[in-house]
Amino acid sequence: VAKKQGRNLVKPFVPSMQDELAKRIRMEADLRAAIKKAEIVPYYQPLVDLKTNRIIGFEALARWKTASGEFIPPNDFIPVAEEAGLIVGLTDQLLRHACTDALSWPSELVLSFNLSPIQLSDRLLGLRILKILGDVGLPAHRVELEVTESAIIQDAVTARIVLDDLVNAGVGIALDDFGTGYSSLSQLSNYRFDKIKIDRSFVSSFETDDKQDKVIKAIIALGVGLGVTITAEGIEEESQLRRLQELGCDIGQGYLLGRPAPAEKLATGQVGARILQRG
Ligand code: C2E
Ligand code: MG
Ligand code: MG
Ligand code: MG
Numbered sequence: 001v002a003k004k005q006g007r008n009l010v011k012p013f014v015p016s017m018q019d020e021l022a023k024r025i026r027m028e029a030d031l032r033a034a035i036k037k038a039e040i041v042p043y044y045q046p047l048v049d050l051k052t053n054r055i056i057g058f059e060a061l062a063r064w065k066t067a068s069g070e071f072i073p074p075n076d077f078i079p080v081a082e083e084a085g086l087i088v089g090l091t092d093q094l095l096r097h098a099c100t101d102a103l104s105w106p107s108e109l110v111l112s113f114n115l116s117p118i119q120l121s122d123r124l125l126g127l128r129i130l131k132i133l134g135d136v137g138l139p140a141h142r143v144e145l146e147v148t149e150s151a152i153i154q155d156a157v158t159a160r161i162v163l164d165d166l167v168n169a170g171v172g173i174a175l176d177d178f179g180t181g182y183s184s185l186s187q188l189s190n191y192r193f194d195k196i197k198i199d200r201s202f203v204s205s206f207e208t209d210d211k212q213d214k215v216i217k218a219i220i221a222l223g224v225g226l227g228v229t230i231t232a233e234g235i236e237e238e239s240q241l242r243r244l245q246e247l248g249c250d251i252g253q254g255y256l257l258g259r260p261a262p263a264e265k266l267a268t269g270q271v272g273a274r275i276l277q278r279g
Contacts, residue, residue: 126165200234
């Protein structure tokens with residue numbers, strides 16, 4: 001009986017796990033090759049000032065286009081890059097690419113760039129980012145880095161060193177996906193963020209859910225109180241846009257205002273404005 005139970009405690013290695021493992025190993029190898037060939041590139045989604053209806057910048061969103069023409073979304077390959085130790089090289093490559101693209105935009109437009117949570121535990125990250133900006137010649141004040149709450153909680157001491165290096169150089173810091181994950185109110189007073197990005201999950205449900213509407217209202221009030229700019233992510237409907245404008249939200253982002261697009265398809269200035277002026 002004991003033997004039987006003991007055996008049952010060990011999870012058998014079933015064929016589906018073998019498949020998973022094989023898939024993972026292949027993905028890692030493909031990812032390594034894709035980085036080498038620079039097949040992962042930034043797409044850009046407009047950030048629109050909801051008061052002036054003008055595009056104020058773009059968020060870079062990584063896209064992996066495989067040789068077969070298939071697109072692999074970042075939520076699938078960024079975690080693999082993190083675990084395989086490829087995220088540093090990938091980030092440097094993407095950031096360099098994005099900064100070079102941003103150089104050709106009107107000089108008032110900002111480039112917003114996502115950092116992986118684990119990167120904030122690398123105390124040289126800030127300096128490496130500043131080196132890239134310097135190499136490319138993009139002024140620090142034109143760059144904003146998006147970090148999440150979990151990134152800061154993981155290694156608060158190192159995160160502060162990294163963020164201080166960046167902030168002191170003039171780079172903006174945005175708190176991404178605000179309202180999801182850990183409670184972040186303590187982070188808000190510990191760090192100086194320039195922006196809070198309200199997570200898409202609030203925006204997608206706030207019309208039908210009065211509580212979500214109140215949450216958004218409260219976050220906007222918090223932004224006013226702290227002197228922090230508020231961005232709403234995931235705006236898909238005109239009614240959502242109107243409500244956010246009513247509530248005094250500063251910046252909007254979402255498919256309604258513009259989908260992520262390759263660098264060569266960017267219409268700086270008009271994409272969002274055209275939609276906003278219809279109403
Ligand atoms: P995020 O930074 O919160 O980016 C916003 C995500 O929402 C993007 O997904 C964007 O395409 C999507 N989105 C924007 N507007 C709408 C909308 O109206 N409706 C819907 N349903 N979705 C919308 P994406 O591009 O798949 O990126 C997912 C996440 O992957 C990002 O979330 C970010 O955390 C991460 N990521 C993307 N690029 C990079 C990168 O270069 N480096 C790192 N470390 N992470 C990245
Ligand atoms: Mg982001
Ligand atoms: Mg986000
Ligand atoms: Mg996200």
